[in-house]
Amino acid sequence: xxxxxxxxxxxxxxxxxxxxxLLFLVLAPNMLVVGASVMTRNPSTFxxxxxxxxxxxxxxxxxxxxxxxxxxxxxxLTTLICLLIGYPxxxxxxxxxxxxxxxxxxxxxxxxxxxxxxxxYALKLILATNGLLNSALMSLGVIDEPAQLLYTEGAVIVGLxxxxxxxxxxxxxxxxxxxxxxVLLASHDLGAGRLATFKNVVVPLTLPxxxxxVMLVLLPAMGLFFxxxxxxxxxxxxxxxxxxxxxxxxxxxxxxxxASIVLTLTMALLMFAHRLSKRRLGEEGA
Amino acid sequence: MRWLSRSYLTLxxxxxxxxxxxxxxxxxxxxRTGYSWGGxxxxxxxxxxxxxxxxxxxxxxxxxALTAATVSTIIGAxxxxxxxxxxxxxxxxxxxxxxxxMMSPEIVLAISLLGLFLLLGLKLGYVSLLLAHVTFCLPFVxxxxxxxxxxxxxxxxxAARDLGASDFTMTRTVLIPVIMPALMAxxxxxxxxxxxxxxxxxxxxxxxxEILPLRIYSMVRVGLKPEVNALGTLLLVFSLVMLMLSxxxxxxxxx
Numbered sequence: 296x297x298x299x300x301x302x303x304x305x306x307x308x309x310x311x312x313x314x315x316x317l318l319f320l321v322l323a324p325n326m327l328v329v330g331a332s333v334m335t336r337n338p339s340t341f342x343x344x345x346x347x348x349x350x351x352x353x354x355x356x357x358x359x360x361x362x363x364x365x366x367x368x369x370x371x372l373t374t375l376i377c378l379l380i381g382y383p384x385x386x387x388x389x390x391x392x393x394x395x396x397x398x399x400x401x402x403x404x405x406x407x408x409x410x411x412x413x414x415x416y417a418l419k420l421i422l423a424t425n426g427l428l429n430s431a432l433m434s435l436g437v438i439d440e441p442a443q444l445l446y447t448e449g450a451v452i453v454g455l456x457x458x459x460x461x462x463x464x465x466x467x468x469x470x471x472x473x474x475x476x477x478v479l480l481a482s483h484d485l486g487a488g489r490l491a492t493f494k495n496v497v498v499p500l501t502l503p504x505x506x507x508x509v510m511l512v513l514l515p516a517m518g519l520f521f522x523x524x525x526x527x528x529x530x531x532x533x534x535x536x537x538x539x540x541x542x543x544x545x546x547x548x549x550x551x552x553x554a555s556i557v558l559t560l561t562m563a564l565l566m567f568a569h570r571l572s573k574r575r576l577g578e579e580g581a
Numbered sequence: 582m583r584w585l586s587r588s589y590l591t592l593x594x595x596x597x598x599x600x601x602x603x604x605x606x607x608x609x610x611x612x613r614t615g616y617s618w619g620g621x622x623x624x625x626x627x628x629x630x631x632x633x634x635x636x637x638x639x640x641x642x643x644x645x646a647l648t649a650a651t652v653s654t655i656i657g658a659x660x661x662x663x664x665x666x667x668x669x670x671x672x673x674x675x676x677x678x679x680x681x682x683m684m685s686p687e688i689v690l691a692i693s694l695l696g697l698f699l700l701l702g703l704k705l706g707y708v709s710l711l712l713a714h715v716t717f718c719l720p721f722v723x724x725x726x727x728x729x730x731x732x733x734x735x736x737x738x739x740a741a742r743d744l745g746a747s748d749f750t751m752t753r754t755v756l757i758p759v760i761m762p763a764l765m766a767x768x769x770x771x772x773x774x775x776x777x778x779x780x781x782x783x784x785x786x787x788x789x790x791e792i793l794p795l796r797i798y799s800m801v802r803v804g805l806k807p808e809v810n811a812l813g814t815l816l817l818v819f820s821l822v823m824l825m826l827s828x829x830x831x832x833x834x835x836x
Contacts, residue, residue: 313660316715325689406601410794411779417813514684555688
């Protein structure tokens with residue numbers, strides 16, 4: 296039953312406002328990026344005709360391809376480390392008694408509410424040449440002279456892991472919360488050992504959480520340009536740094552747009568995998 | 582097994598909090614170099630508040646966060662109500678767009694908005710920052726409010742309508758009080774997100790309106806600045822208060 300605008304002015308106003316905002320500030324800008332990626336660079340109007348795929352071709356320029364692959368490698372390593380730390384962590388967390396769990400979750404969200412720039416800077420205090428870690432290692436006699444920790448690939452990865460770990464843990468925690476103890480007991484009763492239970496029961500049931508975590512870590516790990524700016528020096532750039540340079544310094548919009556579309560497509564691919572894993576789980580459960 | 586998992590949890594929490602503790606401790610460090618301990622002092626807090634540009638950036642950020650949180654709470658609440666109450670065409674599309682905003686890398690949102698603003702000829706400054714911040718806060722408010730609405734007795738609004746209340750009156754007198762805690766929590770989250778944002782702000786701000794995260798960014802790119810320790814500590818305390826307030830509001834509303 297459709298009632299007319301006159302009868303429901305409030306409803307109409309709400310819908311117009313909401314749609315207006317999203318169309319104007321989400322859909323239109325995204326269309327613009329897609330459009331910009333197939334246009335030609337122009338110094339005065341940023342983009343102009345004719346349409347072409349030069350920007351995408353430029354992505355395969357060895358210079359940029361190297362940066363992309365290196366960024367992807369650092370992001371993948373970051374994600375893997377987050378997963379390796381986060382998976383057992385989320386499992387252990389889901390086993391803690393409920394009352395204390397609330398506090399622990401709270402402690403996990405605190406960093407999310409704290410300025411990430413400031414936290415990255417705090418790492419610099421620790422990793423700097425005459426910083427805390429080097430002084431500590433030297434006074435312990437592990438090393439004789441300060442090691443170069445800052446402005447390395449390792450520093451960037453440490454920074455990314457530090458900022459993104461909670462985003463891996465939270466979705467994992469939620470799947471471990473749903474993992475019922477009796478399923479594990481049933482597997483045990485059916486004669487499966489610990490390893491078999493882990494492989495055949497725990498891993499498939501927690502897979503959607505893993506993929507959600509991967510999605511929440513991998514993409515920011517390619518975009519957070521301020522982490523290499525502060526910790527990494529000029530050789531450890533992320534895709535985010537390239538996009539930022541193209542838009543703000545080089546003023547090459549088509550190329551920056553094409554690079555960001557690559558990021559978006561990666562996101563779409565991961566989201567698709569996530570859906571698929573959830574659906575498969577649903578079918579098996581039914 | 583038990584102590585193993587306990588010590589593992591403790592270890593990870595330690596790693597997460599060591600840098601924060603270091604930052605706070607060093608903010609009271611008298612030493613100029615910033616690495617060695619030179620005694621207790623408040624000099625960095627002092628120099629922070631005597632830095633005119635810094636104080637200005639602080640006010641700018643606070644005002645931006647305040648307005649962005651408020652606008653996004655209003656629009657976000659209306660969106661959540663519309664999604665919850667109304668059937669309309671393209672509802673899935675609307676939902677999808679919100680999801681995309683939340684999931685897509687910040688930098689993609691940032692460049693797309695920069696493109697829009699520049700093509701429209703909008704001067705980069707307060708207005709562009711406000712539009713951008715409201716946009717990235719929006720999905721978080723919608724989710725918070727939706728979660729609250731999903732556990733809500735549907736017969737109440739029906740009853741209000743049967744008693745002759747218009748849609749607007751019903752929303753004002755029945756729905757708004759119900760979602761109030763979620764509105765407050767969403768506002769606090771929006772405020773914090775806006776205060777902390779670096780990525781989007783880097784793109785859509787102009788020289789006319791300098792905000793705190795960008796000021797910090799330009800300070801920490803080169804070397805170490807002890808003032809940043811002090812500023813970071815203040816921001817940390819501020820965020821903690823906001824988070825605790827939000828948790829308190831949400832937990833109180835559940836009882």
